[in-house]
Amino acid sequence: MRFASLGSGSRGNAWLIEAGSTRVLVDCGFSTRDTVRRLARLGVEAGTIAAVLVSHEHADHARGVAGFADRYGCEVWLTDGARTALDAMGAVPGRLRRVDSHARFAVRDLEIAPFPVPHDAREPVQYAVSDGTRRFGILTDAGHVTPHMEAMLRGCDALAIECNHDVERLRRGSYPQGLKARILGRYGHLDNLAAAELLGRVSGPRLQHVVAAHLSQENNTPGLARAALAGALGCEPEWIAVADQEHGCAWRELA
Numbered sequence: 001m002r003f004a005s006l007g008s009g010s011r012g013n014a015w016l017i018e019a020g021s022t023r024v025l026v027d028c029g030f031s032t033r034d035t036v037r038r039l040a041r042l043g044v045e046a047g048t049i050a051a052v053l054v055s056h057e058h059a060d061h062a063r064g065v066a067g068f069a070d071r072y073g074c075e076v077w078l079t080d081g082a083r084t085a086l087d088a089m090g091a092v093p094g095r096l097r098r099v100d101s102h103a104r105f106a107v108r109d110l111e112i113a114p115f116p117v118p119h120d121a122r123e124p125v126q127y128a129v130s131d132g133t134r135r136f137g138i139l140t141d142a143g144h145v146t147p148h149m150e151a152m153l154r155g156c157d158a159l160a161i162e163c164n165h166d167v168e169r170l171r172r173g174s175y176p177q178g179l180k181a182r183i184l185g186r187y188g189h190l191d192n193l194a195a196a197e198l199l200g201r202v203s204g205p206r207l208q209h210v211v212a213a214h215l216s217q218e219n220n221t222p223g224l225a226r227a228a229l230a231g232a233l234g235c236e237p238e239w240i241a242v243a244d245q246e247h248g249c250a251w252r253e254l255a
Contacts, residue, residue, distance in 0.1 A: 001017070001018065001019040001130075001131040001133075001134045001136070001253075001254045002017075002018050002019075002251050002252060002253045002254060003015060003016060003017045003018070003129075003136050003158065003160075003251070003252055003254075004016045004042050004248060004249060004250060004251045004252065005160070005211065005213070005243035005248030005249045006025075006030065006035065006038035006039065006042070006248045007029075007030065007038060007243070007244070007245055007246060007247070007248045008140075008160075008213045008214050008215070008243035008244065008245065008248060008249075009060075009214060009215060009216075009217060009244065009245035010060055010214075010216065010217070010245075011029075011060060011245055012029035012030040012034070012060050012063065012064075012245070013027050013029040013060055013061050013140070013213075013214065014026070014027050014028050014029055014030060014035065014038070014064075014248075015027065015138060015160065016039070016042060016044065017110065017129050017136060018044075019109045019110050019131035020108075020109040020131070021108070021109065022050055022107060022108035022109040022110050023044065023048050023049050023050060024049065024050055024051045024052070024053060024107055024110060024112075024129070025049055025051070025052045025053070025068075026052075026053045026055065026127055026129070026138055027052070027053070027054060027055050027061040027062065027065075028052050028054075028061075028062065028063070028064040028065045028068050028069075029059065029060040029061045029062065029063050029064060030063065030064050031063070031064050031067070032064055032067040032068045032071055034064070035064050035068050038248065042250070042251065046068070046071075046072050047072050047073075049068075049072060049074050050074055050075065050107055050108055051074050051075040051076070051077055051097075051107045052065055052068065052069050052074060052075070052076050052077070052093075053077045053078075053099075053107075053112060053114075053127055054076060054077065054078035054079075054082050054099075055082075055124060055125055055126055055127070055138075055140070055141065056081075056082055056085075056119060056121035056122070056123075056124035056125070056141065057081075057082045057085035057086050057089070057121055057122060058121055058141070061141070062082070062086060062091070065086075065091070065093055066086070066091045066092060066093040069093040069094070069095065070093050070094050073095070074095070075095045075096075075097050075107070076093045076095060076096055076097065077097045077098075077099050077105070077107070077112070078096070078097075078098075078099055079098075079099045079100075079101060079114075079122075079123040079124075079125055080098065080123060081121075081122030081123025081124075082099075082121070082122055082123060082124070083096065083098075084122060085121070085122040099114050099125060100114070101114050101115060101116040101123065101125045102114075102115075102116075109131060110129055110130065110131060111129070111130045111131075111132065112127055112128075112129055113127065113128040113129070113130070113152060114126070114127050115127075115128070115148060115149060115152040116148070117139070117141065117142040117146075117149060118142055118143045118144055118146065118186060118187050119141045119142055119143060119187055119188075120143075120182065120185075120187040120188065121141070124141060126138050126139050126140065126141075126142070126149075128152050128153065128156065134157040134158075134254040135155070135156045135157050135158075136156060136157065136158045136159075136160075136254065137152065137153040137156040137158070137159050137160070137202075138159075138160045138213075139153060139159070139160070139161050139162060139190075139198075140160070140161075140162035140164075140189075140190075140213050140214040141162065141189065141214065142162065142189070142190055143185055143186040143187040143188040143189065143190070144186050144190075144194070145190070145194065145197075145198050149198075150198065150201055150202055153198070153202045154201075154202040154204065155202070155204045155206060156202070156206070156207065157206050157207065157208050157209075157254045158207070158208055158209035158210070158211075158252060158254055159199065159202070159203075159207065159209070159210050159211070160210075160211040160213045160243065161190070161195045161198065161199060161210065161211070161212065161213060161229070162189060162190040162195060162213055162214040163190065163191070163192045163195045163212040163213065163214070163215055163220060163224075163225035163228065163229065164183065164189035164190055164191060164214050164215065164216050164219070164220065165183060165189065165191050165192070165215075165216045165219035165220050166191065166192050166219060166220050166221075166224050167184070167191050167192075167193070169218075169219045169220065169224075170183060170184065170191075170216070170219040173218055173219050174218070175218070175219070183219075189214070189216075192220065192224055192225055192228035192229075193228055195212070195225075195228065195229065196228040196229050196231060196232040197232070199229055199232040199233065200232035200233070203232070203233060207233075208252075208254060208255065209241065209252045209254070210229055210233070210239075210240050210241065211240075211241040211242065211243050211249055211252070212225040212226060212229055212240055212241070212242045212243070213243045214243075215242065215243075215244070215245075217245065222242040222244070223237070225240070225242060226238070226240040226242065
């Protein structure tokens with residue numbers, strides 16, 4: 001099993017997960033053309049994607065879902081809330097499958113475990129994905145951490161965790177006060193220290209990879225995110241990977 005990021009940030013997000021002959025995307029926040037380009041950079045043909053798992057309807061996660069899925073004939077898994085929101089935008093793809101936020105499902109060689117998260121969207125979820133032996137957990141776009149989220153991420157072999165902002169940089173920054181309040185609120189985004197506290201509670205001996213994700217380009221830096229997560233693990237900051245907006249992160253193998 002292995003995973004990569006096509007790009008992560010406020011302008012677009014997508015994760016690629018592979019096990020055996022199965023490849024899925026978690027979110028598709030880029031245009032079809034850009035998604036194809038980013039997949040090719042990872043050595044993957046767009047027509048080999050079996051499914052897109054949608055976390056929520058915000059444009060940076062779902063902008064390209066309908067166009068990509070309809071062009072390449074892959075399934076789209078999403079909650080009823082996300083479907084309703086996309087329908088209102090006129091962006092519902094053809095081959096839809098329903099996600100129950102508390103029920104596991106399979107896409108060929110992969111088992112998908114969705115879990116609800118507190119974010120200002122319609123029925124948002126994140127995912128833990130397994131090949132039956134190893135497990136990769138993704139958590140972005142959450143305003144705070146719940147016990148259920150911790151339980152779903154505990155003991156993963158790899159984690160991608162939102163480190164959206166440094167609180168003081170955000171407070172001193174140029175964003176309007178309303179936007180600052182939204183980001184800092186209980187349905188906004190996780191900051192570096194909140195992500196580090198979560199990582200410290202869920203990490204275990206199986207953990208092989210940690211990726212800092214969804215960094216704000218104005219209100220955070222890779223160095224600050226790395227330092228926070230490394231502090232939680234007692235490791236060198238260089239061990240923490242960062243998924244950036246343009247390049248995402250390269251393939252990570254789960255041994």
